[in-house]
Amino acid sequence: MTRYGSPLPEKPSLDGLEAKWSSFWSEAEVYRFDRPGSRDAVFSIDTPPPTVSGSLHVGHVFSYTHTDIVARFQRMRGKHVFYPMGWDDNGLPTERRVQNYYGVRCDPSLPYDADFTPPTPVSERTGKDKKAPAVSISRQNFVELCEKLTTEDEQVFEELWRKLGLSVDWSTTYTTIGKEAQRVSQAAFLRLLAHGEAYQAEAPTMWDVSFQTAVANAEVVDKEVAGAYHRIAFKHGTEDVCIETTRPELLPACVALVAHPDDERYQPLFGQEVVSPLFGVRVPVVAHEAADPEKGSGIAMICTFGDMTDVMWWREFRLPSRTVVGRNGRLLPVDFQALPTQDAERAQGVYEKLVGKTVHTARELLVEELRQDGSLIGELRPTTRAVKFFEKGDKPLEIVSSRQWFIKTVEHREALLARGDEIAWHPPHMQSRYSDWVKGVNIDWLVSRQRFFGVPFPVWYALDAAGEPDRGEPIVPDESMLPVDPSSDCPPGYTEDQRDKPNGFMGEPDVMDTWATSSLSPQLACGWLADPELFAQVYPMDLRPQAHDIIRTWLFTTVVRSHLEAGTTPWRHAALSGWILDPDRKKMSKSQGNVVTPGHLLDEYGADAVRYWAASGRPGTDTAFDPQQMKIGRRLAMKLLNASRFVLSLPAPGPDAATTDPLDRALLAKLAQAVEDATAALEGFDYTSALDGIERFFWFFCDNYLELVKERAYGKGDVAGAESARVTLRRALDVVTRLLAPVLPYTAEETWSWTHDATVHLAAWPTVAELGPGAGEGRPELADVAASAIAVVRKAKSTAKVSMRAEVARLVVRAPDAVLADVRLVSEDLKAAGKVAEFEFRADEDSELAVEVELSERPEA
DSSP, X not given: OOOOOOOOOSSOOOTTHHHHHHHHHHHHTTTOOOOOSOGGGEEEBOOOOOBOSSOOOHHHHHHHHHHHHHHHHHHHTTOEEEOOOEEBOOSHHHHHHHHHHHTEEEOTTSOOOTTOOOOOOGGGOOGGGGGOXXXXXXXXXXXXXXXXXXXXXXXXXXXXXXXXXXXXXXXXXXXXXXXXXXXXXXXXXXXHHHTTSEEEEEEEEEEETTTTEEOOGGGEEEEEEEEEEEEEEEEETTEEEXXXXXXXXXXXGEEXXXXXXXXXXXXXXXXXXXXXXXXXXEEXXXXXXXXXXXXXXXXXXXXXXXXXXXXXXXXXXXOOOOOOBOTTSBBOOOOGGGSOBSOHHHHHHHHHTTTTOBHHHHHHHHHHHHHHHTOBOSOOEEEEEEEEEXXXXXSBOEEEEEEEEEXXXXXXXXXXXXXXXXXXXXXGGGHHHHHHHHHTOOSOEEOEESOSSSOBOOOEEEBOTTSOBOTTSOBOOOGGGOSOOTTTSOOTTOOGGGBTSTTSEEEOOOEEOHHHHHTTHHHHHHTTTTOHHHHHHHOSEEXXXXXXXXXXXXXXXXXXXXXXXXXXXXXXXXXXXXOEEOTTSOBOOTTTTOOOOSXXXXXXXXXXXXXXXXXXXXXXXXXXXOHHHHHHHHHHHHHHHHHHHHHHHSOOOOTTOOOOSHHHHHHHHHHHHHHHHHHHHHHTTOHHHHHXXXXXXXXXXXXXXXXXXXXXXXXXXXXXXXXXXXHHHHHHHHHHHHHHTTTSHHHHHHHHHTTOSSOGGGSOOOOSGGGOHHHHHOOHHHHHHHHHHHHHHHHHHHHTTOOTTSOEEEEEEEEOHHHXXXXXXXXXXXXXXXXXXXXXXXXXXXXSOEEEXXXXXXXXX
């Protein structure tokens, strides 16, 4: 067993505590999860797996500290805490990091190079090499680079988490891309497919033209973008019908015009056709209540597709599809000969100028054509509008038709709302964010991505004689074969030489969205397939801690998977943390470029001080980044060291020592209330209120009680009084050290080790019962009276600019008789602490407590 315990130091210091105790915790396996054999004895945490794509920032430190405080508290409460750490190492962030780090790009058409040597990292290059073009490599070589870099990043992350003092069981780590993650993700997908909950369909989907992949609704954010309204004239006979649009480049994709059914301006047009300018295509005019009479001219184009409203109208009216924007963000060819066009040759000539151009360039060219044609009415009208972006992208999303995999969510909306009611939310108002999202779900969850570093779909397709895939009857493996990679593994009954050949097979090229794997974090962490015994003891889990901004993604999708697979919620509690704000009150994020990395903060202030700052941020509340709070936390940690050093340097109380003095009992009564309040707060995941109460008691203990009883504890009075002070000081210190241990684990461990033989983090959480009868018989107000009186004495000496050791000739106390009785009870401690020569008590029923100080003519005692 690793040695525990440290001698009482001459001069306590915070320096070196992280290295000392982190090493001990690791070697002694203090935080290892031991299976108790009973689910009731376990507290399990679905720890967020951080994205391994660079470096952690203070936002991570902030939220993960909150989780660790809860884990440490539950462990001290006697629970077997299952606290794993995962690494979210697949998806776009990892791909982007690898591309930028090595200067490479993935080209799936290239063959695998078994002798491939990774390029020199871009940051280490010099001269012309620094600006060398990206090197194209095969998909398998690219994936290997992703695996290499994420492994290195994970080691760096783990070192930082250990330094922060996370009480994670590091033997239970998992990833979202490794073989087990692939097996779990693929098995869960196959079960959904077998039950009809997963399906493939050709549908309009939001598409990121930079990353060349579809994205799900939950990954979309709105950004304000500058643009302009263009007033464009369609023809109805000889009459102009003017629409206003910010996207004139979609004019070739217009398949109808739409207005509100009650709009008298357009009622005569409903059921009629109008002709588009430049292209002469006849399109119907339809009525729909979603059309806004107050927006623009009150009549709008339905294009395939400008936004999701277009998709809704396209479906309801069963309109034709005419896709003009391709997956690369450039305009596709259109055959106007096949359309109801007045002059197909002219239309084709105009449109050929746009083919292959970016959306931006096509817009400029088309506007100029409209202007020359006379179909652009008036001047452009500048505006700003909300445009949808992929949360990790920097170009507006387009809507393109593509074949994708979906998991059913719309038809489960009511059941998913009910699941939300089964979860205890902390803070409670966060449930409304979940409920609002679920109520607004109108499209099934799109789970496929056109990327490279992700979990492959375990699906192949038989090819017919013409080499076309039969997507209606996909070939799937047995679960015993998992994991599989259809790009390199063969389906049952086929051989490799039949790949991509007529009458052979092809593998599904898409991979799963990162949320499709992250949503299975409980199954991954709890050993769903690999360890049924463990799974039975830890699932459903007790806690999901996470940031509030990913309720619609990670939290929602995890509930979906648990509901569909297990028919239950994945956890009992959800604790939501807020964002970290920069000095301008903006959210810190890598995309904003305003993040602060935590390494230098841990070096400068120490882990406990940084944890103190994190614990000061209330659940669900955005918190400012404030190094000043870290300074306060460091002062608290240092005070715990010094106060412990002082108390433990006093003579130890005898084995029969008891708390008998009224002031000592009052102190224990205050401590009992602090224990009750902190326990209740932490049971409710309110670590900030818990810390606030514990800290207030601790400073009262140090600044008031300890100073009041110091002389008595030294033995400058009767033996019984000294023993009472000594045993109370030690008992209070023992309890307050354990109360602070979840927030200040290093400092608490250090002070605890001076008098104990085992770690404080496996010690029992304090209870009121252990404080003895003195706590129940004590009156907290007595301690407050004593503190108020000694505070006046200190202030008087400070005002007079004399030493705190200066003698007080007379202390005049005015108060009601009951309060005077309390002052008399503590007068001996007040006399010793304040160097008071004489007391004078004056009954005054109109004054709560008034103290007058008459200093001695001698400045020093």
